[in-house]
Amino acid sequence: MLSHKAKYALKALLYLAEQDENHISRTVEIAEGANIPKKFLEQILLDLKRGRFVSSKQGKFGGYYLIKSKNDITLAEIHRLFDGAIALLPCASLNFYEPCSDCKTESECSLRHGLMLIRDKTLKAMEGITIASLVKK
Amino acid sequence: MLSHKAKYALKALLYLAEQDENHISRTVEIAEGANIPKKFLEQILLDLKRGRFVSSKQGKFGGYYLIKSKNDITLAEIHRLFDGAIALLPCASLNFYEPCSDCKTESECSLRHGLMLIRDKTLKAMEGITIASLVKK
DNA sequence: ATTAATTCTATCGATTTACTAGACTTTAGA
DNA sequence: TCTAAAGTCTAGTAAATCGATAGAATTAAT
Incomplete structure (x- = not known):
């Protein structure tokens, strides 16, 4: 949210x-x-x-x-500026990556891969929503 | 997150x-x-x-x-059970809908439409991630 | 009766969220 | 140069949420 x-x-x-x-x-x-x-x-x-x-x-x-074109301001950017990561866990994040402390196999947690799929799709969708696209409604 | x-x-x-x-x-x-x-x-x-x-x-x-098949337990369900709405605002939510208090044009806020697009895509992606899909990694 | 498990309710400290307050700085114009 | 009107900065605060812990109650097998 x-x-x-x-x-x-x-x-x-x-x-x-x-x-x-x-x-x-x-x-x-x-x-x-x-x-x-x-x-x-x-x-x-x-x-x-x-x-x-x-x-x-x-x-x-x-x-x-x-000072930025309304076509170039995306929901993804605003989300990141105010609410941080778009991914569901830090270990699946591009811009706010942090390893999870509770994963036994350190490099890869069981959830990471699936959450990265979600992140990619969500990010793509969020980059498609611009201020301009919201204005013309 | x-x-x-x-x-x-x-x-x-x-x-x-x-x-x-x-x-x-x-x-x-x-x-x-x-x-x-x-x-x-x-x-x-x-x-x-x-x-x-x-x-x-x-x-x-x-x-x-x-008691539920691992193929039928989706990330979307778990998200909703513990973290609530998948949509980015309550007014764009299917399962946790609430009107936004700060919108002047009561029925439709300026963000709602765009956020519903995001919700649909995110939801679809989250429904594609099941416990079974996470196990076989 | 004993032991080992889930269940229930309450509490707690830390953090975050959504604001509010107020002092300070900058600028335009009379 | 004074003043009004604007943005800027730093604090503070009440309420909610989060992540976890504590402990008593209940249930079931032996």
Whole structure:
């Protein structure tokens, strides 16, 4: 399941993608437009900025805007940024790999292979969902 | 990600599936064989029993055994039993549906459709992974 | 009756989650 | 240069969840 953070991030990106080119959106505007607690959204937007999905202008008349094409922002990326691994166990993960501590045969646990199959399919599906694909609904 | 409970459940089922027909396995035997904390495993086996994957014999010489074919126990079922919904949000879930509280257009949130696509693909993949498919590795 | 097993209920510490609070910094414009 | 309006940063917090443990109760074979 997605955390609220990830869900709000998607909704915020969706909001930004729906604005006119060159429009800058204030946090409060996004918060109200997408129904997200404002103070919580502040943190999320900072995370999105660190992830280079959006950028910001400070000071009066400042706000946020997309710096990545809505066609290039995928669900997979947002999931990883906020919720981490897409695989079902760390030992089956590409980006968040960790060996499992409780496997007797250290190199290969009994579940790893099957979970890697799942990961590949899920990842492929998640990479197919972009902000752009969500906007045109 | 899978919880430890779900992971241990899979490993316990795998252990049971590898035993001879008619063999009854004590909790402690499974715990040692699959490297799972015994007291924790007790709870998990009870859950698996309530889910009708295994059954038990009480008292001396008691223990656990599979009552469902290893070909018919899927990752999807175990995920649902221990970790709940497979969909990324409750509003996109088949078995754990709940409307999202923060969506303005109540019937359809902007993410729902895309997340249902993901759910269908993930579910299909997870239904393809059975205990039997994990055993023969 | 004894022993060995499952079953049930409760609890616990640590971590995570979903926020909130408030001080600080930056910028535009009067 | 002052002020209002914006983002930035660091903490904190209440509630829930997770991973596990404890111990008493029950059941069954000998």
